[in-house]
Amino acid sequence: MKKLISKQLVHYLESREVQHIFGLCGHTNIAVLAELENSSIDFIDVRHEQIAAHMADGYARAKKETAVLLSHVGPGLTNASTGVANAALDSIPMVVIAGDVPSHYYGKHPHQEINLHADASQHEIYRPFVKRTWRVDRPDLFPEILHKAFQLAESGNPGPVLVSVPMDIFSKEIDESLFDKVKAHTKTLTKPSIDDEQAKQIIEKLLQAESPIFHVGGGIILADAAQELRELAEHLSIPVSHSLMGKGAMSDDSDLTLGMTGFWGTKFINDKTRNADWILALGTRFAEADSSSWEDEYTFRIPDTKLIHIDIDPNEIGRNYPAEIGVVADLKQSLNVLLRVAKELEPEGRNNQAIRDEIVNYRKEFNKENQELIEDNSYPMIPQRILAEVRNVLPRDAFITTDVGWNKNGMGQQFPIYEAGSVLTPGGYATMGFGAPAAMGAKLALSNHVVVSLVGDGGFGQNPALLATAAEENIPVIWIVMNNSAYGTIAGLEKAHFGTTHGTVFQRDGESYTPDYAAIAKAYGIDSVKLQSAEEFKPALQQAVNENKPFVIDVAMVNNPVPTDGHWNIMDIYSPGKNVHHASS
Template sequence: MKKLISYQLVDYLERRGIEHVFGLCGHTVIAMLDALKDSKLNFVSVRHEQVAAHAADAYARITQKASVVLCHLGPGLTNAVTGVATASLDAVPMVVIAGDVPSYYYGKHPHQEINMHCDGSQYDIYKPFVKRAWRIDVPELFPEILDKAFRLAESGRPGPVLISVPMDMFSRELDPVHFERTYHDSHTTVRPALPKETAVEIAKMLIEAKNPVIHGGGQLIYTNASEELIELVEFLDIPVTRTLMAQGAIPDNHPLHVGMTGFWGTNFVNEVSTRADVILGVGTRFAEADSSSWYKGVSFNIPPTKLIQIDLDPIEIGRNYPVALGAVADPKQALKAILEAAKELKPEGIDRPELRKAIADYRAAFKASNVAISEDNRFPMTPQRILKDVREVLPQDAIIATDVGWNKNGVSQQFEITQPGTILHTGGLATMGFGPAAILGAKLAAPDKKVITLVGDGGFGTNPTVMATAVEQNIPVVWVVMNNGAFGTIAGLEAAQYHHSFGTIFKKPDGTPYNPEWAEVAKAYGIKSKKITSAEEFKAAFKEALDSNEPYLLDVPMENIPVPTDGIWNINDIYTPKENVAEGRLVYGEATRSKHVATK
């Protein structure tokens, strides 16, 4: 007996263990809404498709399984672009199911069709950033494409995929026999392991190195490699530097954790990396911010430093630095194999007490340098004071989604994360509006955890409709709006380069400051809220918000203080050229680093 494809698709998602579908209605997907109505799936209806994509992104990060986004064609699909591209650059698995024009109307300009250069090709919009884009042309192939889509999204370097579904396909009747294959297809894919001989070679290089360093990336989190990483570095006493996306892979307070490299890294962290004779890079692309725009001798000095690079994606091996050894492998399995090899080669392990002391002394000095500003009672509050109070109240296993600016760069530099998977950053695309929406998906994935976002007023203002979804779905999250009345990071950059802040400060034509009263806006959405009026008030208000067990917004006036930056970013040299910089490189190499930093 034939059944509607929409109902068989819902059944398929239920069998895959999907619990939530994030999306927004449209005439092309109402057949799916009909099928969802009485299903076990929870349709998380949002007011903007970017919110759906960010929420689904965070849900996938926490569950480590592909999430599902359902959206309309045309503006629905394009509204979701930023969120899906964010997930793509951060390697988050996601399946986007998008309604399309009727298959028999391709090229005729039916309502909301995107048709400029090719008929029936709305899925082309996503091709630059998804792992694969399919269009359903033959209904019998839908089940096969679903299996392929989920497998591809979750395997290798994870990422989003798109299935564009002409609206008539949802309403076609199909014999369930075509879905029989989906009952037999495994939902897991075994990732590649590291050959034993390669593990031995890497272990030997690390043991023989005078100053080895392990530099970790976000794949450590996705592959649950924290335990293996810690065992290896403790056995061989190897210092660990990390990217923004790897925060939490090793506790920020671990005695061998040095910190984040790059533009927002400190001189001590970057110098540990530049002095290394061997670096084992695990699950990282060596992207610009983490590598100080790839200036030689600033965050990395490759060569002469020998680079060993392990990644799930072969295209990342050697992309930005030449490798002495490259391997495509699962980070968790690779680190386990390297540790086993190291124990065979050097059973007694290695002790570097001077290294541990140097890291401890640096950490103590760095914390001491922030004590005064972190405890300052002035108002508007300092960002350091906000972070200190949040850390003292927030449970260690709580989940934080950051956004863009102090709440991301400052958090990754100064806010201790001790458990993997409890901090969600937008790294590759650095998208404003990520945090406020992401916490919706994170809370649905981890209902027993406290979930908050630290977000600037600029980022929160991009899509305050997240509050409507929180009320409708009864999602108890906390938005801490770090309100400096500006797009603060860009205001700081512009002021440093051009000595003004045109276009970055929120104000009226007459120059008077302007910002919505976010606490009042929240109340209009039916959400509890409070505008902080003194530094002393914030900590208790934050605890009240956490304990309320309902959506809560705190509007926290904050000074626009730049995040300390010891690394180098090419943007400074593009806008304010230095005599020792030409075409993205330090002309005189490592010897000029201190001079360059001093003139920033």
């Protein structure tokens, strides 16, 4: 029997147990929207496609499933592109289904077609950052393309894919058997593991090492391998450092968790990784900020330090550091094998009490140095106090999203995360505007968890229209707008290196300026408070948690830099040979 593609598309997504689709309407996708009206799938309507893309990203991270984004032709697709690129650089699985111009009008430049250099080339826009793009040229090929899209998004190193569908194809009929055929194909591919011989070689190297380190990235979270990591680290008593994206893979209250490396890492942590004789790297790209621009006097000294690198993506092994042993494998399966072999070779395990005590004492000293800032009662608030009080109020399993700036860098350095995967942050693309909508996606995925967005006023101001969606869908996220009336991190850089903050601070008639985000929230029908003192912050946050409704807290914050003990080569570009980092602006 023949049925409309739009109807069969929705049925196919239902069969994959898709629960939410994020997007915005347009004349090219309303055939799909019409079918969604009577579907079990909730369509989450937004006011800007970038909001939809970041919501889908946050949803996929929290739910550990592929997210679906529905977009319109031309400007709809380009509006979403930043959010999709952000997901791509953090390896987040997403299927983007975009309406396109009618296939019979290719090359005639119909309404909103992108074709200055080639006809029917909308899908080319996404080619640099998604895993693959498809343009559907024949209705009968659509089922096969759609199924391939999900399989590719989820397999290997996960990431977004694009399926660009001419609007007339949504309204064509094809035989149901074409969809039935692809539904018979498996939805889950078995991933490669590591063999016992290779595992034995790795474990023997670690047992023979004098100062081994595990260094982990976001791949551990993506592979859902945090428990396996913790068991192996505990059995061998090997300390664990992490990239920004790997934060939470080891709980921050473990006495084997060193912390975040690189530019925003502390000297203690960077010295430990730099002086290790063997590093087992798991699911990390050794990104620039995490590796102090790959300059060996700061964070990593590889190949003097011997590297074992395991990743699902072969392109990452050897990209930035040479590996003594390189393994392409799924991390969860590999860690299970490594743990079993470790228990065979070292049945009683090991206990390096000296390194455990050293980490505990370091942590106490770091917290002691921060205590005066945490207790500072001034207003605008000190950011260290904001983070400390957020941690104090929230349950251990609360989900945190960050944006960019102090909220992200300070979180990585100073905010304890106890549950793997409970902090969502824009890593590879470092996209301003990610955190606030990503929190809504996370809350839709995990309704029983408290979800808080730590976001600067610059990031929140990117797309405040997200509050309309929060109100309509009643998504009880708490947004903490850390408001310093500036793009604070960049202001600090410019002030330190060039003596000015031109173009980085918000002013009107020469005076500091900020919108009243609490008033804006109220205009959208969202509960909010604009704080006037530091003492008001903790009760306001407790109120927001207890109300379990969308809630905005607008808190004025001092614009001072996150301490940096590592290195970032951009500093040398600005101020060669001067060892200048940031300045308070």
